[in-house]
Amino acid sequence: MNSPLSGQPLDRVDGPAKVTGRARYAGEYPEPGLLYGSVVSGNVARGRIRRIDCDAALAVPGVVEVLHHLNRPKMAGDDESYEDADAAEGKPFRPLFNDRVLYSGQPLALVVAESLEVARYAGSLVRIEIDAEAHRTDLFAELDNAHDAPAELPGPRGDFAGAFEAAPFKVDATYSTPVEHHNPMEPHASTVIYNADGSLQVHDKTQGTQNSQDYLVKVFDLPKERVRVCAAYVGGAFGSGLRPQYQLTLAAMAALRLQRSVRVTLTRQQMFTFGYRPRTVQRLRLGADAQGRLLAISHEATGQTSRFEDFTEHLVEWSGMLYRCDNVALGYRLVPLDVYTPLDMRAPGAASGVIALECAMDELAQALSLDPLELRRVNFADSNGNEGKPYSSKALLDCYARGALRFGWHSRDPRPRSMQDQGELVGWGMAGGVWEAMQMKASARARLDADGHLWVSSATTDIGTGTYTVMTQIAADAFGMALADVTFQLGDSSLPTAPLQGGSFTVSSVGPAVRQACQALRGKLVAWAKGRYPELAGIDAGAFVVRDGQLQVAGKAYALEAMDVRVDAEPSARRQGFASATHSAVFVEVRIDEALGTLRVSRVVSAVAAGRVINPKTARSQILGGVVWGLGMALQEETQIDHGLGRYMNHNLAEYHIPVNADIGEIEVIFVDEPDDIVNELGSKGVGEIGVVGVAAAVANAVCHATGRRVRDFPLTVEKLLG
Amino acid sequence: MSDVPSAPNTHAIGLYINGEQHHLQVPPWLTLLDLLRDELDLVGTKKGCDHGQCGACTVLRNGRRVNACLTLAIMCDGDELTTIEGLAHGDRLHPLQQAFIAHDAFQCGYCTPGQICSAVGMAREGRARSRAQIQEAMSGNLCRCGAYSNIVAAVEEALPQMGGPRP
Numbered sequence A: 001m002n003s004p005l006s007g008q009p010l011d012r013v014d015g016p017a018k019v020t021g022r023a024r025y026a027g028e029y030p031e032p033g034l035l036y037g038s039v040v041s042g043n044v045a046r047g048r049i050r051r052i053d054c055d056a057a058l059a060v061p062g063v064v065e066v067l068h069h070l071n072r073p074k075m076a077g078d079d080e081s082y083e084d085a086d087a088a089e090g091k092p093f094r095p096l097f098n099d100r101v102l103y104s105g106q107p108l109a110l111v112v113a114e115s116l117e118v119a120r121y122a123g124s125l126v127r128i129e130i131d132a133e134a135h136r137t138d139l140f141a142e143l144d145n146a147h148d149a150p151a152e153l154p155g156p157r158g159d160f161a162g163a164f165e166a167a168p169f170k171v172d173a174t175y176s177t178p179v180e181h182h183n184p185m186e187p188h189a190s191t192v193i194y195n196a197d198g199s200l201q202v203h204d205k206t207q208g209t210q211n212s213q214d215y216l217v218k219v220f221d222l223p224k225e226r227v228r229v230c231a232a233y234v235g236g237a238f239g240s241g242l243r244p245q246y247q248l249t250l251a252a253m254a255a256l257r258l259q260r261s262v263r264v265t266l267t268r269q270q271m272f273t274f275g276y277r278p279r280t281v282q283r284l285r286l287g288a289d290a291q292g293r294l295l296a297i298s299h300e301a302t303g304q305t306s307r308f309e310d311f312t313e314h315l316v317e318w319s320g321m322l323y324r325c326d327n328v329a330l331g332y333r334l335v336p337l338d339v340y341t342p343l344d345m346r347a348p349g350a351a352s353g354v355i356a357l358e359c360a361m362d363e364l365a366q367a368l369s370l371d372p373l374e375l376r377r378v379n380f381a382d383s384n385g386n387e388g389k390p391y392s393s394k395a396l397l398d399c400y401a402r403g404a405l406r407f408g409w410h411s412r413d414p415r416p417r418s419m420q421d422q423g424e425l426v427g428w429g430m431a432g433g434v435w436e437a438m439q440m441k442a443s444a445r446a447r448l449d450a451d452g453h454l455w456v457s458s459a460t461t462d463i464g465t466g467t468y469t470v471m472t473q474i475a476a477d478a479f480g481m482a483l484a485d486v487t488f489q490l491g492d493s494s495l496p497t498a499p500l501q502g503g504s505f506t507v508s509s510v511g512p513a514v515r516q517a518c519q520a521l522r523g524k525l526v527a528w529a530k531g532r533y534p535e536l537a538g539i540d541a542g543a544f545v546v547r548d549g550q551l552q553v554a555g556k557a558y559a560l561e562a563m564d565v566r567v568d569a570e571p572s573a574r575r576q577g578f579a580s581a582t583h584s585a586v587f588v589e590v591r592i593d594e595a596l597g598t599l600r601v602s603r604v605v606s607a608v609a610a611g612r613v614i615n616p617k618t619a620r621s622q623i624l625g626g627v628v629w630g631l632g633m634a635l636q637e638e639t640q641i642d643h644g645l646g647r648y649m650n651h652n653l654a655e656y657h658i659p660v661n662a663d664i665g666e667i668e669v670i671f672v673d674e675p676d677d678i679v680n681e682l683g684s685k686g687v688g689e690i691g692v693v694g695v696a697a698a699v700a701n702a703v704c705h706a707t708g709r710r711v712r713d714f715p716l717t718v719e720k721l722l723g
Numbered sequence B: 001m002s003d004v005p006s007a008p009n010t011h012a013i014g015l016y017i018n019g020e021q022h023h024l025q026v027p028p029w030l031t032l033l034d035l036l037r038d039e040l041d042l043v044g045t046k047k048g049c050d051h052g053q054c055g056a057c058t059v060l061r062n063g064r065r066v067n068a069c070l071t072l073a074i075m076c077d078g079d080e081l082t083t084i085e086g087l088a089h090g091d092r093l094h095p096l097q098q099a100f101i102a103h104d105a106f107q108c109g110y111c112t113p114g115q116i117c118s119a120v121g122m123a124r125e126g127r128a129r130s131r132a133q134i135q136e137a138m139s140g141n142l143c144r145c146g147a148y149s150n151i152v153a154a155v156e157e158a159l160p161q162m163g164g165p166r167p
Helices: A015-020 A055-059 A114-121 A141-147 A160-165 A209-219 A246-258 A350-368 A372-378 A396-407 A469-478 A507-532 A573-577 A618-636 A695-707 A718-722 B034-041 B095-102 B112-125 B129-136 B146-163
Strands: A036-041 A047-053 A064-070 A107-113 A129-130 A168-177 A190-195 A202-206 A227-230 A260-266 A278-288 A296-308 A328-337 A424-436 A442-448 A454-457 A486-489 A544-547 A551-554 A557-558 A563-569 A581-592 A598-609 A666-671 B011-017 B020-026 B058-061 B062-065 B080-082
Touching: A015 B112, A036 A114, A036 A246, A055 A114, A064 A114, A064 A246, A107 A114, A107 A246, A114 B034, A129 A442, A141 A278, A141 A296, A160 A260, A160 A278, A160 A296, A160 A328, A168 A350, A168 A372, A202 A209, A202 A246, A202 A296, A209 A227, A246 A260, A246 A454, A246 A469, A246 A557, A278 A350, A296 A350, A296 A454, A350 A372, A350 A424, A350 A618, A372 A424, A396 A424, A396 A598, A396 A666, A396 B080, A424 A695, A442 A507, A454 A469, A469 A486, A469 A507, A507 A551, A507 A563, A563 B034, A581 A695, A598 A618, A598 A718, A598 B080, A618 A666, A618 A695, A618 B146, A718 B112, B020 B034, B034 B058, B058 B112, B062 B112, B095 B112, B095 B146, B112 B129, B112 B146, B129 B146
Parallel strands: A036 A260, A202 A227, A296 A328, A454 A486, A598 A666, B011 B080
Antiparallel strands: A036 A107, A047 A129, A064 A107, A168 A278, A190 A202, A190 A260, A278 A296, A424 A581, A442 A454, A442 A563, A544 A551, A551 A557, A581 A598, B011 B020, B058 B062, B058 B080
């Protein structure tokens, strides 16, 4: 057999489709007679709809219907029907359900018309009168109304209060992070094709086709076999597709009512009218001895949520597991506001929570006059203190060493403002990153055609992560076949069950299912061939090769027969005794013109320990993207709300700033070797989240090194650097 | 309401799109972007914001890169347009398309057609010589996946093959 494809930096198999424009996304499927839905959004944060006047809209030629809470088709009346695989605790939002206005931007009506232009124009003619009620949208003003988050936090260990009190070196600092929106480049869209038999074929922007399917089945009480949801290509999601979004509900509602095919695509402005990364305020207390050993850690966070659901994320757990410490107390509270429910967003919880931990560690290093990297080495933990379990692998020390070497960290002058170059202040900062390495149950099917092509499938998605490519590599290796003879199919609810694509667990969940299915199919092929061709009976299975459309054994070719295998994979029992996580060390150089307050991140080195990397090319891209996200978090991203109106004000891509090409300096990605035969059979831990974690803290730490100024309120915008 | 609004009248225009002539009746409010996507099924040109803020809809109009979302279809009467679908010759990819694959200059792929068309237009402008100039000239095209480093690498590699200056 040839050398394995896994581990090779192969080009994406979906590359040609994406660079030629052939890849179709959810809102791009044509259908004769397709109707276009345009969402009418509210602009009041809390209240009741008193009156809705659609006469003018309905009078526009080409308008077919205006749907709203008074004339919508029947929908489920219980909360359970609206709960999806990523639902938060509470009562899920129900689009167009009743007269209640729960947040500004809420969809209040859907205009359906023969063309997009007509629908959009007619939408501007819908008059909606709302009896507004007093609203609250400011987390900081409502901290007194917080309640404990319904999260399963690790209980306190040791005696934080006593140890912190007695610690000779301390940090007690409060950090805040803003609301951020996912803003994938593709706005959310659903094309619902109404088949002649009344069944629905849906192209949805989602990270889980079966999640969307289940939702439609429950909400509209449809037979499951009459709803099929596809997502062949997803134009970015970052968590925004983990829950069925309201464009899906509205498009399906209209299709069912009108018995016609309908597409609903959100505008960029409407991309700010559902889930987001919640604003947080986080107090970090660290106590250490003179050598820097952590004696006490407390991480208390408060995040915002909606009034209808309690959204929780893993915000503070990282502080109990990244470093060794015997006295730890974690706290997490929520403040309900008149806003939509937050939603998992790339490295949910970790991206914001590790900011506080890793900035506080930098502050502690300053208090100790200790190198920040050395402080982290001193506190290295080989077990997860929250769970009391050893890590299945943790090559974080290698990340520190290789990242530092590559960055040139040893030549850092620790004194703030000590490094200058061409009139600019230069700052070097670093931080660690951590994310859980999870595995979910997943299924896959492998089918060999009589012409020798291997088709492998699972209902996962590829949101740009490289799933098509990586699964093809895994399948080709497991079956022992050339890459070109293998096709991996995904993004279809009718395929074998797969978990949501999120949390960096696609490769570690779907990958084993694909591998096992292909191995089982190979076994089946060999057994069949030995029965069908008696002269093969005594030949070793390793000699069986499928190539050029035939079975080839010992220089002779045999005709094939179609066959298939379906496999359900789940985490091994062996995992249970261990904790598994990805780790990183991020090194950042900033350059600051103090007179102008301008800041550039000129260099980033991200050293990552993520187990075995199946495709270094696509994995590197994931880390590069994560770093760019981290830079956005550090310096730019913030959805700003006018609390008087209870409404986002910068809900577009000109005012919600994300990094552009010219913002990005050199980024170097290092994958350290991290063998792990416990985490799963592939030894892979996933790379979608880890790239972003720690980056914003490293930037803030670099800014402090450059300027002597510690900014704890993110993002670090120009006025905070000048002020 | 006394004056019920009505959809506007249509106008005849002629376009050359990817070398093919089209005679079309378009309402004046139809953007080039919606014409391409909804009327002609050329969905390779993407709609990311519809406000000229993201660059996903970048196409070449008479060789110059423009945001199709800010261009009304009736403004283009007689124009030559090239979209992402018109760059390859059959199965033979444009050098930039090939370079985007080789450098993994995309992840989700949604901004990619705009990035590629923008870079083709930029090459023709002849002002991007250094890496920093490429980055500046490509900053009208957002990529939320954060593939910028790879985009620059792909553009740098392909520029000499596009008749542009060697960076």
